[in-house]
Amino acid sequence: xxxxxxxxxxxxxxxxxxxxxxxxxxxxxxxxxxxxxxxxxxxxxxxxxxxxxxxxxxxxxxxxxxxxxxxxxxxxxxxxxxxxxxxxxxxxxxxxxxxxxxxxxxxxxxxxxxxxxxxxxxxxxxxxxxxxxxxxxxxxxxxxxxxxxxxxxxxxxxxxxxxxxxxxxxxxxxxxxxxxxxxxxxxxxxxxxxxxxxxxxxxxxxxxxxxxxxxxxxxxxxxxxxxxxxxxxxxx
Amino acid sequence: xxxxxxxxxxxxxxxxxxxxxxxxxxxxxxxxxxxxxxxxxxxxxxxxxxxxxxxxxxxxxxxxxxxxxxxxxxxxxxxxxxxxxxxxxxxxxxxxxxxxxxxxxxxxxxxxxxxxxxxxxxxxxxxxxxxxxxxxxxxxxxxxxxxxxxxxxxxxxxxxxxxxxxxxxxxxxxxxxxxxxxxxxxxxxxxxxxxxxxxxxxxxxxxxxxxxxxxxxxxxxxxxxxxxxxxxxxxxxxxxxxxxxxxx
Ligand code: HEM
Ligand code: SF4
Ligand code: FES
Numbered sequence: 001x002x003x004x005x006x007x008x009x010x011x012x013x014x015x016x017x018x019x020x021x022x023x024x025x026x027x028x029x030x031x032x033x034x035x036x037x038x039x040x041x042x043x044x045x046x047x048x049x050x051x052x053x054x055x056x057x058x059x060x061x062x063x064x065x066x067x068x069x070x071x072x073x074x075x076x077x078x079x080x081x082x083x084x085x086x087x088x089x090x091x092x093x094x095x096x097x098x099x100x101x102x103x104x105x106x107x108x109x110x111x112x113x114x115x116x117x118x119x120x121x122x123x124x125x126x127x128x129x130x131x132x133x134x135x136x137x138x139x140x141x142x143x144x145x146x147x148x149x150x151x152x153x154x155x156x157x158x159x160x161x162x163x164x165x166x167x168x169x170x171x172x173x174x175x176x177x178x179x180x181x182x183x184x185x186x187x188x189x190x191x192x193x194x195x196x197x198x199x200x201x202x203x204x205x206x207x208x209x210x211x212x213x214x215x216x217x218x219x220x221x222x223x224x225x226x227x228x229x230x231x232x233x234x235x236x
Numbered sequence: 237x238x239x240x241x242x243x244x245x246x247x248x249x250x251x252x253x254x255x256x257x258x259x260x261x262x263x264x265x266x267x268x269x270x271x272x273x274x275x276x277x278x279x280x281x282x283x284x285x286x287x288x289x290x291x292x293x294x295x296x297x298x299x300x301x302x303x304x305x306x307x308x309x310x311x312x313x314x315x316x317x318x319x320x321x322x323x324x325x326x327x328x329x330x331x332x333x334x335x336x337x338x339x340x341x342x343x344x345x346x347x348x349x350x351x352x353x354x355x356x357x358x359x360x361x362x363x364x365x366x367x368x369x370x371x372x373x374x375x376x377x378x379x380x381x382x383x384x385x386x387x388x389x390x391x392x393x394x395x396x397x398x399x400x401x402x403x404x405x406x407x408x409x410x411x412x413x414x415x416x417x418x419x420x421x422x423x424x425x426x427x428x429x430x431x432x433x434x435x436x437x438x439x440x441x442x443x444x445x446x447x448x449x450x451x452x453x454x455x456x457x458x459x460x461x462x463x464x465x466x467x468x469x470x471x472x473x474x475x476x477x478x479x480x481x482x483x484x
Contacts, residue, residue, distance in 0.1 A: 011435075011482050022408075022448035023438055023475050099448045106407030106447030108340050112244070112255050113308040113333035117405045118452035125450065192451045198473025201466045 022102070023196075025095040030193035032088040032095075037186065037215070039085060044222040050235055054159040061158045089136060096129055121188040128181040135178035142171070166230035175227050183220035187212050237263040237323060240331040241276060243288055246344050253344065255333070265324035269312060270295060270302060272323055273334075289347040295319040297460065300395030303402065304348045305335040310399035310458040317397065317460045337402035341409070341444040354444040355396050355412065361440035362433035363416045365425050384422045391419035393461040403458035406447030411455035413441045414471035415463045421474055431478035438475055 011017070018024030046064075050057045068077035117123070138148060143161055146153025150171065151164045165171040190212035194200040200208055229235040238261045246253025260276045267275070270292050277287035293301040297320040306312035312321045326332065334348065342350040380388075394415035401409050417434045420426030426433065449468055456465040 014479060017435070017479050020442075021438060021475075022442050023472055024479070026448060026472075027476065099450075103406035103408070103447035103450070106340050106445060107338050107405075109338055109344075111305060111308055111335055111338055112242070113305070113335065115308040117403075117454050122450065122452050188451075195451050195466075195469040196472055198469055198476055200469040202464070205466075 022099065025099055026196045028091050029095045029099075030196040032092040033189050033193055035084065035088045036092065037190065039081070040182075040219055041215075044219050047226055048222060050159065050162060050226055051229065054157075057159045057162075058157060062156070089133075093129070093133055096126070100126055119188070121184045124181070124184055125188055128185045131178060131181040132185060135174065135181075138174060139178075162226065163230055163236055166227040172227045172231060176224055179220050179223045182223070183216040186216040186219060190215055237265060237326070237328045239263055239272070239326065239329070242331065242333045243276075243347070244335045244344075245288070245347055246336075247286075248346055249343055253347075255335075263323055265322065267323045268295070268319055269306065269321040269323065270319050289345075289349045291349050292319060298395060300397035303337055303397045303399055305333075305337065305402055307333050310337070310402040311397075311460055315458075315460060315462070317395075320460075337398050339398075339401050339407040339446065341407070341446050342398060342401065350398075352396070352398050354446070355398065355409070357444060358409065358413055358437050358440045359396075359416060362429060362436040363420065365420060366429060367425060369425075378424050380423060388419050388422050391415045391463065391467060394419070394459075394463055395461060397460060399458045399460060400455035400463070401446065403454040404447065404449075405452055405454060406450055408449050408455070409441050409444070409446040410449040410468045410471070411459060411463055411465075413437050414467040417471050417474060418467055430474070431482045434471065434474045434478050435482060438471075 012020065018027060046060060049060045064078055065075045072080075141148035142165055143149070143158065146155065146161070149161060149164065150168045154160055166175070191200070191208050194204070194208050226235070238259070241258045241260060242255045243258060244253055245256045258276055258280075260272065260279070263272050263275060270290070273288060273290055280287045290304060291301040293299040295302070297317040300317070302318040303311060304318055306318070306321070311318050313325050314321050336342075336344050336348045337350045337352075339350075341354040342352055345351050391414075394412060396412065398412070400411035401407055404411075417437055420433060421430050451465070451468070453465050456463065456467075
């Protein structure tokens with residue numbers, strides 16, 4: 001008997017297959033999330049240089065602009081990184097938005113008997129993601145462009161700029177809340193990305209959960225140590 | 237036992253429904269949940285009221301027809317089907333909420349009965365093998381490694397009840413679809429359609445309007461057959477593999 005199959009010869013392109021499928025969109029989120037995660041590990045380690053004084057921290061910021069020279073022109077490496085990161089953030093957020101809309105539409109009528117579902121980290125992925133998106137905008141306006149910086153923003157003097165930001169109460173609050181949200185996001189996100197990419201499974205469950213917890217804790221603690229250091233006068 | 241039931245009543249797909257409260261008495265703790273509903277229905281019929289419509293068939297936990305959401309849990313508090321859930325898991329005087337599966341892809345037909353033909357269409361998109369099988373083959377003709385046979389059997393246990401969809405906060409059918417894909421994709425008999433099966437069944441699942449997977453794990457907690465969450469990981473792996481191999 002010939003069954004009516006969907007046919008094997010006419011397949012859409014790889015991009016169409018990925019973008020047209022819930023699993024594909026989730027794959028885009030996993031890859032873009034891991035790119036951002038890799039960046040954040042490097043960013044956090046770089047930030048810790050602030051504990052070794054203004055010359056070392058400012059020198060590091062200057063070196064970032066010379067990265068890749070003489071193969072690349074001044075600041076090119078930084079701009080390439082920025083383009084990749086913006087693409088990652090945009091793709092991640094667009095997929096998150098589209099999938100979330102779809103998920104809501106999949107249950108038009110809710111249950112009368114409500115109960116909490118899943119873990120806290122899992123339930124807060126969406127709101128946590130929105131907090132992170134708002135934080136990223138504020139963070140760039142504060143310390144990259146200086147548009148929303150408290151006091152006079154000095155390009156090339158990130159040490160002083162960081163101290164200025166964390167000398168305001170709201171700078172500390174916004175930053176610490178965002179980093180706690182980041183920790184929760186990674187706690188579920190890192191493990192989740194492994195499942196999406198098909199590399200998780202029963203045998204690796206513990207290793208993945210532990211790695212997610214270590215990454216989440218290290219990033220959150222590492223980033224938060226800086227406002228705390230400014231508040232307590234260790235850095236200033 | 238004496239119980240207060242709050243049951244979703246909806247005359248048909250186009251008429252809005254509501255939770256309606258009933259008192260039932262004389263419930264034995266050895267009754268199944270469906271027998272408790274039968275008791276309620278007998279009383280309703282005697283009173284001249286419309287009985288509560290609910291799906292059921294085998295009443296032994298193998299057909300997957302009987303799913304309802306009990307106090308917010310698909311198939312109730314125990315990890316079994318509603319027909320195999322016994323009233324001893326409830327206390328005398330309890331108030332119990334009974335609702336249909338809630339998903340756009342499972343429209344309510346009447347009261348607690350939903351239309352699950354969206355699952356049939358997912359199966360129709362690839363949940364079969366095309367080799368002519370004839371009668372039972374000689375067992376040694378096609379050797380299957382024991383771990384593969386176990387993996388296939390674990391997934392073949394899915395009874396298509398839809399509890400995974402009902403429990404998922406996103407109304408996602410990933411656990412069901414993964415059970416069907418993994419069952420056939422690991423076996424030599426399913427190998428010829430390995431790529432098209434996963435691509436087509438996932439496409440059909442998306443077309444039916446089920447939500448996406450956020451790996452909350454509610455599905456695997458609710459599944460009466462214990463299909464585990466890593467089944468979804470395994471299907472993702474198959475899907476990505478097929479996308480690389482087949483897509484242009
Ligand atoms: C623009 C801001 C962001 C938004 C709106 C956002 C939103 C989301 C949402 C809604 C999910 C899906 C949750 C789920 O499936 O349960 C998710 C997953 C994820 N996010 Fe984000 N997020 C943002 C920023 C970040 C950042 C900065 C990172 C880097 C560490 C990140 C890493 C991840 C990872 C690794 C996943 C898992 C992907 C997967 O499940 O396959 N996200 N995000
Ligand atoms: S995976 Fe489990 S819960 Fe989902 S349909 Fe199959 S048996 Fe039911
Ligand atoms: S009636 Fe068949 S599984 Fe419950």
